[in-house]
Amino acid sequence: MSWETVIGLEIHAQLATRSKIFSGAATAYGAEPNTQACLVDLGYPGVLPVLNAEVVRMAVKFGLAIGASIAPRSIFARKNYFYPDLPKGYQISQYELPIVHDGRLGIELEDGSSTSVHIIRAHLEEDAGKSLHENFAGLTAIDLNRAGTPLIEIVSAPDMRSAREAVAYMKKIHQLVRYLGICDGNMQEGSFRCDANVSVRRTGTDQLGTRTETKNLNSFRFLERAIHYEVERQIEVLESGGKIIQETRLYDPDRDETRSMRSKEEANDYRYFPDPDLLPVLIGADFIAQVQAEMPELPEAKRARFVAEHGLGTADAALLAASIELAAWFEAVVMAAPGSAKLAANWINGELMAALNRDGLAIEASRISPAQLAGLLRRIMDDTISGKLAKQVFELLWSEGGDADTIIDKQGLRQITDSGAIEAVIDKVLAANPGQVAEYRAGKTKVIGFLVGQIMKASAGKANPAQVNELLKRKLQG
Amino acid sequence: MSRRTITELARALRAREVSSRELAAVALARIEAADGELNSFISVEPAMALAAADRADQQLARGEGGPLTGIPFAHKDIFCTAGVKTTCGSKMLAGFIPPYDATVVSRLAEAGIVMVGKTNMDEFAMGSSNETSFFGPVRNPWDPHRSPGGSSGGSAAAVAAGLVPAATGTDTGGSIRQPAALTGITGLKPTYGRVSRYGMVAFASSLDQAGVLTLSAEDAALLLGAMAGFDPRDSTSADLPVPDYAAQLGSAVAGKRIGLPKEFFDAGLEPASATAVREALRIYERLGAKLVEISLPSLALSVPTYYIVAPAECSSNLSRFDGVRFGYRHEGAQTLEELYKKSRGHGFGAEVKRRILTGTYVLSAGYYDAYYLKAQKARQLIADDFRRCFADVDIIAGPTAPTPAFRLGEKVDDPVQMYLNDIYTIAVNLAGLPGLSIPCGFSAGLPVGLQLIGPHFGEGPLLNFAHVYQRETDWHTRLPPGAAVGAPSGAINGGIAPEGAPTGAPTGKPR
Numbered sequence: 001m002s003w004e005t006v007i008g009l010e011i012h013a014q015l016a017t018r019s020k021i022f023s024g025a026a027t028a029y030g031a032e033p034n035t036q037a038c039l040v041d042l043g044y045p046g047v048l049p050v051l052n053a054e055v056v057r058m059a060v061k062f063g064l065a066i067g068a069s070i071a072p073r074s075i076f077a078r079k080n081y082f083y084p085d086l087p088k089g090y091q092i093s094q095y096e097l098p099i100v101h102d103g104r105l106g107i108e109l110e111d112g113s114s115t116s117v118h119i120i121r122a123h124l125e126e127d128a129g130k131s132l133h134e135n136f137a138g139l140t141a142i143d144l145n146r147a148g149t150p151l152i153e154i155v156s157a158p159d160m161r162s163a164r165e166a167v168a169y170m171k172k173i174h175q176l177v178r179y180l181g182i183c184d185g186n187m188q189e190g191s192f193r194c195d196a197n198v199s200v201r202r203t204g205t206d207q208l209g210t211r212t213e214t215k216n217l218n219s220f221r222f223l224e225r226a227i228h229y230e231v232e233r234q235i236e237v238l239e240s241g242g243k244i245i246q247e248t249r250l251y252d253p254d255r256d257e258t259r260s261m262r263s264k265e266e267a268n269d270y271r272y273f274p275d276p277d278l279l280p281v282l283i284g285a286d287f288i289a290q291v292q293a294e295m296p297e298l299p300e301a302k303r304a305r306f307v308a309e310h311g312l313g314t315a316d317a318a319l320l321a322a323s324i325e326l327a328a329w330f331e332a333v334v335m336a337a338p339g340s341a342k343l344a345a346n347w348i349n350g351e352l353m354a355a356l357n358r359d360g361l362a363i364e365a366s367r368i369s370p371a372q373l374a375g376l377l378r379r380i381m382d383d384t385i386s387g388k389l390a391k392q393v394f395e396l397l398w399s400e401g402g403d404a405d406t407i408i409d410k411q412g413l414r415q416i417t418d419s420g421a422i423e424a425v426i427d428k429v430l431a432a433n434p435g436q437v438a439e440y441r442a443g444k445t446k447v448i449g450f451l452v453g454q455i456m457k458a459s460a461g462k463a464n465p466a467q468v469n470e471l472l473k474r475k476l477q478g
Numbered sequence: 479m480s481r482r483t484i485t486e487l488a489r490a491l492r493a494r495e496v497s498s499r500e501l502a503a504v505a506l507a508r509i510e511a512a513d514g515e516l517n518s519f520i521s522v523e524p525a526m527a528l529a530a531a532d533r534a535d536q537q538l539a540r541g542e543g544g545p546l547t548g549i550p551f552a553h554k555d556i557f558c559t560a561g562v563k564t565t566c567g568s569k570m571l572a573g574f575i576p577p578y579d580a581t582v583v584s585r586l587a588e589a590g591i592v593m594v595g596k597t598n599m600d601e602f603a604m605g606s607s608n609e610t611s612f613f614g615p616v617r618n619p620w621d622p623h624r625s626p627g628g629s630s631g632g633s634a635a636a637v638a639a640g641l642v643p644a645a646t647g648t649d650t651g652g653s654i655r656q657p658a659a660l661t662g663i664t665g666l667k668p669t670y671g672r673v674s675r676y677g678m679v680a681f682a683s684s685l686d687q688a689g690v691l692t693l694s695a696e697d698a699a700l701l702l703g704a705m706a707g708f709d710p711r712d713s714t715s716a717d718l719p720v721p722d723y724a725a726q727l728g729s730a731v732a733g734k735r736i737g738l739p740k741e742f743f744d745a746g747l748e749p750a751s752a753t754a755v756r757e758a759l760r761i762y763e764r765l766g767a768k769l770v771e772i773s774l775p776s777l778a779l780s781v782p783t784y785y786i787v788a789p790a791e792c793s794s795n796l797s798r799f800d801g802v803r804f805g806y807r808h809e810g811a812q813t814l815e816e817l818y819k820k821s822r823g824h825g826f827g828a829e830v831k832r833r834i835l836t837g838t839y840v841l842s843a844g845y846y847d848a849y850y851l852k853a854q855k856a857r858q859l860i861a862d863d864f865r866r867c868f869a870d871v872d873i874i875a876g877p878t879a880p881t882p883a884f885r886l887g888e889k890v891d892d893p894v895q896m897y898l899n900d901i902y903t904i905a906v907n908l909a910g911l912p913g914l915s916i917p918c919g920f921s922a923g924l925p926v927g928l929q930l931i932g933p934h935f936g937e938g939p940l941l942n943f944a945h946v947y948q949r950e951t952d953w954h955t956r957l958p959p960g961a962a963v964g965a966p967s968g969a970i971n972g973g974i975a976p977e978g979a980p981t982g983a984p985t986g987k988p989r
Contacts, residue, residue: 039578043798045571045805046558046580046677048712078794080841082818089797140814142802271841273850276683276791279713 002203003238005231006211007166007196008158009223011173012151013183014127014191015058021126021150022049022092029189033143037129041148043087048277051076055150056281058182059099059124060291062152065176065298066119068103070288076124076278080271085129085142093153095272098123099281105176106300107168117169118157125151146190152182158197158208163227167220170194175299179324193218198230200238209234210244214251214258226251230258302327310334310341319349325363329370336374343377351394368397376404389413389461416463419471422455425463426472429454440476448472481640481957484697488545491538498538498548498592502531505550505594508641518616518626518635520555521563522595530592537590545700545724547590552645554633555596556603557583557688558677566679567599567611567629570799570806570825580677581709582646582688589704597645598632601827602796603653603681605629606899609890610829617886618661619958620924624883627657627899633691634661638958644692644701648678650685651784652878652903655915658691659878659927662917662956664944665691666698669935670910671716673702674709680795682788683714685907694954695916695944699723702937718935726938727945732766734943735871741777742876742902754919754926755877761950762875762943772867772874776859780905781897783860786840786853787908792830793837799825832893861909868933873943877902878915878927902929912937916944917953925956 023040534548608631630647634657649667658665801821808820840849932940
């Protein structure tokens with residue numbers, strides 16, 4: 001009998017606000033420890049939280065993007081537990097009435113199949129600070145810069161059946177929050193992370209198995225590895241007659257395994273209750289309409305438009321629409337070089353991607369701008385330069401900057417389109433290769449390829465290939 | 479007369495009969511002389527007070543400032559004061575110096591008030607007798623063997639004894655009104671949300687409200703006008719305009735309807751107190767108001783409801799006192815858990831621990847619905863009772879406390895008896911209504927308080943009811959035997975000098 005894997009994810013996305021969810025302190029990453037924590041973040045006696053309106057706007061944006069219900073009235077609750085990096089002794093979160101509930105997200109797998117995941121809820125909460133256990137010789141240091149940073153926790157139903165689906169779902173959410181501009185998606189900095197609830201059951205049964213929750217997975221690969229490990233572990237336990245214990249586990253990437261952190265019995269009783277310091281969040285139709293009007297074009301719509309409007313293939317369109325930055329980059333090129341869409345797609349998905357990957361850069365940090373690429377594409381389109389030589393120009397633009405026209409002139413790469421000049425080269429090559437000319441005339445027309453190569457070589461690649469072909473045939477036949 | 483109201487002092491300051499510096503010096507001297515016995519202050523700030531008084535005098539000399547400019551004043555030690563120790567009556571915060579001012583503190587400072595010190599209180603405002611203070615009990619100026627009530631007992635005693643003309647208090651279940659009643663002064667608890675809670679160390683966030691203890695309703699109106707109003711730092715503060723309460727005083731009460739809840743006049747009310755309250759009501763009748771019997775059937779639920787809601791909130795609010803960032807930290811801890819246990823175990827007193835335990839229990843998995851949720855429903859019933867009554871009456875009146883001041887030590891070992899002392903005040907907090915207590919007579923030489931309760935944001939009419947009563951009676955001017963002891967008469971010129979000769983320490987020897 002085979003086993004079926006069941007996965008649900010809780011994704012924590014840090015909202016890209018300038019200030020914290022309940023205080024005016026800045027949220028920038030990487031500041032000196034405890035320099036971005038005000039009295040509210042420190043939980044000083046007497047201070048009170050005040051909700052950052054931008055956080056609500058962002059949550060509503062997310063809700064609309066997944067077709068979810070936006071609660072007309074949602075409530076902040078206190079989750080009570082003691083930990084040194086939790087200054088108030090409770091985390092302000094949402095419990096019974098979250099701001100967003102019941103949405104759905106379609107995901108496509110690499111093999112072309114697709115499925116959809118029910119998102120049960122998305123709620124707002126504040127992040128805790130950080131406990132630093134290293135470098136303090138037996139002591140623990142606390143950095144409260146992160147305390148009070150706004151998070152949206154996105155809770156899926158146990159709808160995924162494989163690690164691949166889980167990764168595809170997490171990537172889809174990652175793409176979405178970045179499209180919406182509500183999260184920078186930076187996983188190294190912890191802006192986007194997830195907890196994976198994993199269980200297995202006999203194929204064909206309906207009842208869910210006992211699950212474990214693996215915490216704080218901050219890369220797609222870790223998510224995939226952790227699920228694989230956990231599924232294998234659980235099957236092994238069950239097949240050897242054991243039972244799965246409901247518990248919280250941690251993934252250790254160095255040893256590529258998950259380890260038990262605490263069992264259900266050891267879990268805190270969080271004593272949730274409505275936070276009396278905060279009023280219910282009331283959201284009216286007006287506000288929702290206002291946010292709706294601000295919604296950016298979402299990935300699917302953009303992809304479809306690239307196909308319809310620019311005539312791109314679906315694969316190229318999907319690659320370009322993968323991130324909102326890349327899509328914007330593409331559209332900027334097309335804007336500056338009208339009619340270049342297909343060419344632009346080829347160049348971006350080809351040369352540009354290769355160069356970015358080679359230098360380990362994100363599109364925002366590209367060493368060449370859309371205007372620079374557009375300048376080059378214009379010269380390809382008007383036959384000033386051949387596609388082959390254009391690659392040389394691209395490399396120079398990438399490494400030294402400047403504009404395509406200057407480089408083409410300076411390097412003497414301008415295509416030769418003067419038929420007289422091309423004919424002179426052809427004559428020279430034909431004179432030097434009488435044998436091949438004879439073969440052609442004897443019916444072995446394939447030899448023309450060799451001759452074209454020689455002509456191109458003789459012109460240092462600058463002769464217009466179409467003209468070369470045409471003139472050569474005429475001479476050979478004539 | 480050795481005690482002067484803010485209104486009287488303001489007039490004297492304007493007339494240049496006295497300076498703010500002189501008033502501050504008198505207050506400091508009176509505290510010095512009397513407070514060894516009373517124990518109404520936790521800290522006194524002479525240098526700060528005199529500097530603020532000098533600034534007020536300069537303002538007054540320029541013809542600037544308002545009715546509160548230059549008035550000596552005290553804050554309950556629950557309000558954070560920048561650079562000044564704020565203990566909340568607890569060992570936990572015995573050395574805590576906040577880096578910021580509570581909104582109430584900064585608003586009154588802007589109005590020119592001169593803070594001379596911080597008053598004693600029940601630990602974290604949990605108590606009805608001031609006996610839970612880490613800094614020792616406060617004595618009632620009317621009888622030093624007796625409690626001044628609590629939790630704002632220090633403020634009540636200081637005002638009643640004439641050390642300062644007024645002080646702030648906070649009222650979560652009666653902590654302003656009950657001590658005002660027990661010490662024979664005026665105490666106002668505004669509507670929940672009327673005054674910002676920012677900077678007030680939280681006890682039970684949905685019930686806590688800042689108010690004042692004064693010598694007259696007129697003074698309370700002046701102070702409320704300066705304190706009240708929306709505060710962007712407190713989401714629960716009401717974004718409503720603040721009326722000029724003082725200017726609205728003096729309108730007739732003829733034709734107004736006063737509701738008397740029959741549950742307020744039950745067997746639990748001490749007979750002499752009942753008599754005093756009924757006498758007071760007759761004054762209103764004489765002024766043309768109509769007395770109407772009403773019923774608050776859910777009132778009996780108020781004490782149990784309160785002792786679920788308030789501990790639940792306090793158990794969470796007091797979690798921040800963990801020995802990690804501020805406040806008391808036990809130095810003998812080897813592990814994190816020990817740090818928590820020892821710091822909290824040694825830092826909090828017995829009553830605070832009792833409430834944290836109760837609150838933790840009622841919020842626990844499996845008990846939440848049976849206790850916390852049920853209490854929320856009961857709270858709604860209580861609020862509905864009041865709403866129904868206010869459809870028919872302008873104001874509700876009754877006793878503030880079931881008995882006059884009780885003896886120190888009498889109830890401290892019996893929490894239920896202590897909790898029942900707040901039986902008439904607690905429902906008002908649960909419903910978020912404004913309430914006040916004014917002196918209305920005596921029971922065996924001890925003051926009795928009349929409680930008036932208004933509809934939400936009805937402080938204006940509420941204060942007016944109290945004011946017209948105080949125009950007709952002089953209970954609020956009666957002095958405890960030891961009031962204003964040791965006031966150096968030479969420090970004050972003209973008509974402001976204390977007329978009554980200092981009568982020495984409060985009569986009787988404290989136990």
